[in-house]
Amino acid sequence: MGLFVAMAIAVSACANDAYAPEHTDQPGSTSASRNLAGKSITVFAASSLTAAFNEIGTKFEQETGAGVTFSFGGSSDLRAQLEQGAPADVFAPADAKQMGLAKDAAVVDSDGTIFALNRLVVIVPRENRAGVITLQDLAKPDVKIALADENVPVGNYARQFLDNASADPGYGSGYKDAVLANVVTKAANVKEVAAAVQLDEVDAGVVYKTDVTPEIAQDVTTVEIPDVLNVIAIYPIALTTNGQAQAKDAAQAFISFVLSDAGQAILMSHGFLEAQ
Amino acid sequence: MAVRVERGRSLQVAAETVAIVIISAVVLLFLALPVFAIIERALEKTDVFDVASSARVTEALRLSFETTAISLALVIAFGTPLAYWLARTKFPGHEVLDALIDLPIVLPPAVGGLGLLMAFGRNGIVGSSLHDIGIDLAFTTAAVVMAQTFVASPFYIRAAKAGFEAIDRDLEDVAQTLGSSRAGVFLRVAVPAAMPALMAGAVMAWARALGEFGATIMFAGSFPGRTQTVPLAVYRSLETGVDVPLALSAILVVISFAVLLAFRLLMKRAAFTL
Amino acid sequence: MLLDLAVRCRLGDFALDAELACERGPLVIIGPSGAGKSATLRAIAGVLTPESGRIAVNERVLFDSQSGVDVASQLRRVGYVPQEYALFPHLSAEANVGFGLRGLARDEARARVRELLALTGLDEQRILKPRQLSGGQRQRVALARALAIRPEVLLLDEPFAALDAPTRAALLEDVRSLISKTGVASIFVTHDRNEALRLADTVAVMMDGRIRQVGTPGDVFGSPADEEVATFVGVETIAAGRVRSLNEGVALVDVGGQTVEGGGDVSAGDEVLVCVRPEDVVLSKVGEIDQTSARNRLRGRVLRVAPAGPFVRVEVDVGFALVALVTRQSVEDLGISAGLDCVATFKASAVHLIRRG
Numbered sequence: 021m022g023l024f025v026a027m028a029i030a031v032s033a034c035a036n037d038a039y040a041p042e043h044t045d046q047p048g049s050t051s052a053s054r055n056l057a058g059k060s061i062t063v064f065a066a067s068s069l070t071a072a073f074n075e076i077g078t079k080f081e082q083e084t085g086a087g088v089t090f091s092f093g094g095s096s097d098l099r100a101q102l103e104q105g106a107p108a109d110v111f112a113p114a115d116a117k118q119m120g121l122a123k124d125a126a127v128v129d130s131d132g133t134i135f136a137l138n139r140l141v142v143i144v145p146r147e148n149r150a151g152v153i154t155l156q157d158l159a160k161p162d163v164k165i166a167l168a169d170e171n172v173p174v175g176n177y178a179r180q181f182l183d184n185a186s187a188d189p190g191y192g193s194g195y196k197d198a199v200l201a202n203v204v205t206k207a208a209n210v211k212e213v214a215a216a217v218q219l220d221e222v223d224a225g226v227v228y229k230t231d232v233t234p235e236i237a238q239d240v241t242t243v244e245i246p247d248v249l250n251v252i253a254i255y256p257i258a259l260t261t262n263g264q265a266q267a268k269d270a271a272q273a274f275i276s277f278v279l280s281d282a283g284q285a286i287l288m289s290h291g292f293l294e295a296q
Numbered sequence: 297m298a299v300r301v302e303r304g305r306s307l308q309v310a311a312e313t314v315a316i317v318i319i320s321a322v323v324l325l326f327l328a329l330p331v332f333a334i335i336e337r338a339l340e341k342t343d344v345f346d347v348a349s350s351a352r353v354t355e356a357l358r359l360s361f362e363t364t365a366i367s368l369a370l371v372i373a374f375g376t377p378l379a380y381w382l383a384r385t386k387f388p389g390h391e392v393l394d395a396l397i398d399l400p401i402v403l404p405p406a407v408g409g410l411g412l413l414m415a416f417g418r419n420g421i422v423g424s425s426l427h428d429i430g431i432d433l434a435f436t437t438a439a440v441v442m443a444q445t446f447v448a449s450p451f452y453i454r455a456a457k458a459g460f461e462a463i464d465r466d467l468e469d470v471a472q473t474l475g476s477s478r479a480g481v482f483l484r485v486a487v488p489a490a491m492p493a494l495m496a497g498a499v500m501a502w503a504r505a506l507g508e509f510g511a512t513i514m515f516a517g518s519f520p521g522r523t524q525t526v527p528l529a530v531y532r533s534l535e536t537g538v539d540v541p542l543a544l545s546a547i548l549v550v551i552s553f554a555v556l557l558a559f560r561l562l563m564k565r566a567a568f569t570l
Numbered sequence: 571m572l573l574d575l576a577v578r579c580r581l582g583d584f585a586l587d588a589e590l591a592c593e594r595g596p597l598v599i600i601g602p603s604g605a606g607k608s609a610t611l612r613a614i615a616g617v618l619t620p621e622s623g624r625i626a627v628n629e630r631v632l633f634d635s636q637s638g639v640d641v642a643s644q645l646r647r648v649g650y651v652p653q654e655y656a657l658f659p660h661l662s663a664e665a666n667v668g669f670g671l672r673g674l675a676r677d678e679a680r681a682r683v684r685e686l687l688a689l690t691g692l693d694e695q696r697i698l699k700p701r702q703l704s705g706g707q708r709q710r711v712a713l714a715r716a717l718a719i720r721p722e723v724l725l726l727d728e729p730f731a732a733l734d735a736p737t738r739a740a741l742l743e744d745v746r747s748l749i750s751k752t753g754v755a756s757i758f759v760t761h762d763r764n765e766a767l768r769l770a771d772t773v774a775v776m777m778d779g780r781i782r783q784v785g786t787p788g789d790v791f792g793s794p795a796d797e798e799v800a801t802f803v804g805v806e807t808i809a810a811g812r813v814r815s816l817n818e819g820v821a822l823v824d825v826g827g828q829t830v831e832g833g834g835d836v837s838a839g840d841e842v843l844v845c846v847r848p849e850d851v852v853l854s855k856v857g858e859i860d861q862t863s864a865r866n867r868l869r870g871r872v873l874r875v876a877p878a879g880p881f882v883r884v885e886v887d888v889g890f891a892l893v894a895l896v897t898r899q900s901v902e903d904l905g906i907s908a909g910l911d912c913v914a915t916f917k918a919s920a921v922h923l924i925r926r927g
Contacts, residue, residue: 096535164435169518171535204435205517206524208532216517221417221434466656469617472643473650474670474719484669488660 057085059270066114072290094209109263109271114173132258137293142243150223159198169206178226230291338546347543356529367444379456409514439516444505452501459493579623596756598770606779616643649716657700664696670719686714809890826890832921850920851894
C-alpha cells in the first residue's frame with residue numbers, strides 16, 4: 021500500500037510524463053491511510069463529474085476518514101476562481117486545455133493525470149416538438165439549441181464536433197455555421213445545457229454522455245453522435261498549488277483513489293470511459 | 297470654573313468630530329476603494345481603449361443601456377399610475393397586493409428568473425399560448441427587458457407610492473374644484489408634487505435593472521449581442537482573463553457615476569425651482 | 571348677495587344641518603372646533619361626499635342621495651380656499667391662479683389671470699413660487715385662484731388662521747373689499763369671534779353640526795339664542811332665574827335672590843337665563859354712586875381677580891356669579907381684590923334673557 025502511494029506521488033511529480041495514466045492492481049486502500057482522519061480537502065471538479073465524484077467522495081470518506089467538499093462548475097469558471105485565489109486542494113477539469121491554462125497560471129503543479137474519458141451526445145426534450153431526429157436536423161431553421169460557452173470544455177468539444185461534421189460530406193461545409201446560428205444561449209456549464217433541454221425551453225443541447233442521468237432520462241431523448249464525428253473528452257486531475265499544506269497527503273490520497281480500481285469502477289458505472 | 301467647563305465641552309466636541317471623521321472615512325473608503333481599484337487596475341493592466349472598442353464590450357454596453365432604458369420606461373409608465381392608485385385607495389386586502397409588489401425584492405434573482413421561465417417560457421402558463429401563436433420570449437432581448445422590469449419595479453413603485461402618500465390631500469381637492477378631472481389631478485398636481493420621490497425611485501430602479509444578473513441568465517440566457525448584458529459579460533469573460541472584465545467594469549463604473557451625478561445635479565435644480 | 575344654503579346630510583356619525591337664507595353677505599359660520607364647519611364647506615365643495623342627505627346652494631342641487639344626484643367637484647362652480655391655502659408648490663403664483671382656466675383660450679386666460687393679480691395686488695410676485703411668498707401673499711394667491719373661475723360661491727376655511735396678528739388685521743379689510751368688489755357670494759368659516767364681527771354681515775353659529783342661530787353680528791353676539799351659543803359668543807354671566815313680571819317690554823327677573831331688569835322675548839312666569847357680557851358691567855366702591863340711568867345695581871363680594879390680556883376679569887358674587895371686565899388701572903385705583911365689597915352696575919339693555927325649557 022505504501023508502495024502504491026509512493027508510486028502515485030512519483031508519477032504526479034513527473035511533469036513531463038503528463039499523460040501517463042496510472043493503473044494499479046493493488047486492492048483499494050487499507051487501514052494504513054486511516055491517519056488521514058480529521059483532515060478535510062476541497063475538490064474543484066467539472067460539472068459533468070457531479071454524480072460520479074459524489075459517490076467517490078463518500079467512498080473515500082468511508083475508507084480514509086478524511087472529509088471531502090466538492091465545488092462543481094464550468095471548468096473555466098473554476099480555473100478562474102483558482103487564479104483569483106480560491107482555496108482548493110484538487111482540480112479536475114473536463115479538458116486538458118483548462119488544466120494547461122491552470123498550469124500556466126501556476127495554480128496547479130503539473131499537467132495532471134488523466135483519470136477518465138467521455139463522449140459527446142445530443143439530447144432533445146421528450147416532446148421534441150421541433151422534430152430533431154438526426155444530427156442534420158440541428159441545422160434546420162428555427163431549431164433552438166443550447167451550447168456551453170466556447171471557453172467551457174464541453175462547449176469547446178461541441179464546436180470541435182461541429183468542425184468534424186462540417187468536414188463530412190454527409191453534413192456539408194455550412195453545417196457548423198447553420199447550427200451555431202441556432203444557438204440561443206451560451207451556458208456556463210454542461211448542467212445548464214441539460215437543464216434547458218430538460219425544461220423544454222430549447223430544442224436540443226450538446227452534453228456528455230454521462231450527463232444523461234436517471235434523473236433526466238425520462239425528460240430527454242438521446243441522439244447519438246457516431247464515433248467518427250465524436251470527440252473524446254479527456255479529464256485530468258492534479259494537485260493545486262494553493263491547497264492546504266497539512267492536507268496535501270489527503271489530497272494526494274484522493275487523487276490516488278480516483279485512479280484506483282475502486283474509483284475507476286465508480287466512474288465507469290456512471291458512463292465514463294476508462295482512461296487506458 | 298467656567299473656563300474648565302468650557303474646555304471640557306470643546307474637548308467633547310473635538311472628540312465627536314474626530315469620531316465622525318474617522319467613521320465617515322472608513323465608510324467612504326470601503327465604498328469607494330473597490331470602484332477606484334477597478335479603474336486603476338483597468339488603466340494599469342489593460343489597454344482599456346483597445347478592449348473598450350472590441351465588439352464584446354461595445355455589444356454588452358449597448359445591450360445594457362438599451363434594455364435598461366426600455367425597462368425603466370415600462371416601469372415608470374405602468375408603475376406611476378399603479379403607485380398613485382395604491383396610495384389613494386385602501387381596499388380590503390391591499391396589504392396582500394403591497395406584499396406581492398415587494399416580493400421581487402426579497403426573492404433571489406434566480407428564483408425570479410425561474411418564475412419567469414415557468415410563466416413565459418414556451419411551456420409556461422402564459423408562454424405556451426404565446427408559443428402557439430408563434431411568440432417565444434425566452435432567450436430573447438425581450439426576455440432581458442422582462443427580467444429587468446420584474447426585479448426593478450418594486451423599487452420604483454414603493455418610492456412613488458410613498459411620494460404620492462406624502463402629498464397634501466388639499467392640493468388634489470382644490471384642483472378638482474378648479475375643474476381638473478381625476479386624470480388631470482394626477483398629471484398636473486400629483487406627479488409634479490411627488491417628482492423628487494419619483495425620480496429617486498427611478499434611479500434605484502434603473503440601478504437595479506443595470507446590475508440584474510440572476511433572473512436574466514435564467515430566463516434570457518447569455519448570448520453576446522442579444523442577451524449578454526454587462527453583468528453577464530463581465531462574469532463570463534472572467535474565465536478567459538481579467539482584461540475584458542476590467543475594461544468593461546471600468547467603463548460601466550464611469551458611465552454609471554456620470555449618470556448618477558447628473559441626476560443629483562438635476563434634482564437639485566428641480567428642487568430649487570420647486 | 572343673496573345666498574340660500576340647504577345642507578342636510580350625514581357624514582359617518584356626524585349629522586350636518588345648515589339650512590339658512592342669507593340676505594346680506596358675506597356669511598360667516600362660527601363655532602367651536604369640531605362643530606362641523608369645515609366639513610360643511612368641504613361637503614359643499616364636493617371634496618367630501620356624505621353618505622346620505624341633500625346639499626343645495628341657491629336652489630341648485632349639488633347632492634341628493636334620494637334622487638341619486640352627486641354633481642362632481644369639477645362642475646360645482648365653487649371656489650374653495652382650504653385652511654393652509656393648498657397652493658401648488660411646483661407652479662408660480664400666476665400659474666396657480668390660472669390653474670382652473672384650462673378651458674379658456676390662451677389670451678383670455680392670460681388676461682383673466684392678469685386681472686386677478688392686479689385685483690389682489692400680486693403683480694410683482696407673479697413669477698414667484700409659493701415658498702418664496704409671505705403668508706399674506708399666499709392667501710391672496712389662493713383667493714385669486716378661486717376667483718379666477720368665476721365661482722357661484724366662494725368658500726373660505728379659516729383664511730386668517732395661518733397668519734400673524736398684524737397681517738391678519740390688514741388682510742381682513744382687503745379681503746372684505748375684494749369680496750364686495752367682485753360681488754361673489756361668500757361663506758367664511760372661523761372660530762375667531764372677532765373675525766366674524768369684523769367680516770360678516772350675517773353670522774351663523776354652528777355647534778355639533780347644527781346651525782343654532784343666524785343673524786347680524788349684533789343679533790348673535792348681543793342676543794344669543796341659547797345657553798351654548800351664549801357661552802360660545804362670549805357671554806360669561808349666565809344665571810338661571812324666573813320672570814316675575816313685565817313692564818312695557820322690560821322684564822323683572824328674580825335671579826339669585828336679586829331683581830334684575832332686562833329685555834327679551836319673554837312672558838311672566840318664564841324660566842329664563844340671564845346673560846350679561848362682562849364688558850357691560852361696571853364696578854364701583856360701595857357708597858360712591860350718583861344717580862345713573864343703569865337699572866341694575868347689585869351689591870356683592872369679589873370672588874376672583876384674574877388678568878385677561880390688557881384687562882382684568884373680576885368675578886363677583888351678587889347672589890349669582892357676575893363677571894366684569896375692567897382695566898388694570900381701575901383695579902388699582904379701586905383697590906379691587908378678592909373679598910372686597912363692591913357694587914356692580916349694568917344697564918337693562920345689556921341684559922339678554924333666554925327662555926329656558
